[in-house]
């Protein structure tokens with residue numbers, strides 16, 4: 715094998731290792747979405763929310779932004795920026811249907827932090 719082929723194989727092995735990280739979608743993020751991702755990891759949202767479509771203690775974040783679903787009182791809501799804000803500040807009293815009311819209060823987050831989390835959710839299509 716030439717040194718070039720060996721170098722390419724080494725490169726592929728590295729990519730393979732990256733693919734085993736929790737979620738390649740997270741690695742691909744840039745800008746505000748990446749800031750939101752770091753908050754997601756640091757604030758332990760990941761304890762209850764996945765980014766790969768699997769249900770956790772809370773709903774998955776994959777594809778949640780812009781989606782429509784029901785709350786426990788039958789109200790139909792769209793997950794948009796105001797809804798995410800209200801959720802983080804615990805201003806939305808009625809939990810999503812099928813989930814327990816255990817979403818913590820994140821009112822302490824700053825406005826730029828909330829904006830980054832919104833961009834993070836928007837990027838998880």
Ligand code: HEC
Nearest residue numbers: 757758759762771772773798801809810813814816817818
């Ligand atoms: C202890 C578990 C837990 C943690 C930690 C948690 N959440 Fe949640 N979250 C939930 C549950 C359960 C729901 C669904 C019930 C509800 O609507 O309140 C939810 C709902 C949500 C929703 C609304 C989703 C929808 O489809 O309506 C958003 C957005 C959200 N969480 C964002 C976050 C973010 C961002 C963090 C981290 C800063 C976080 N959550 C941390 C449990 C958690």
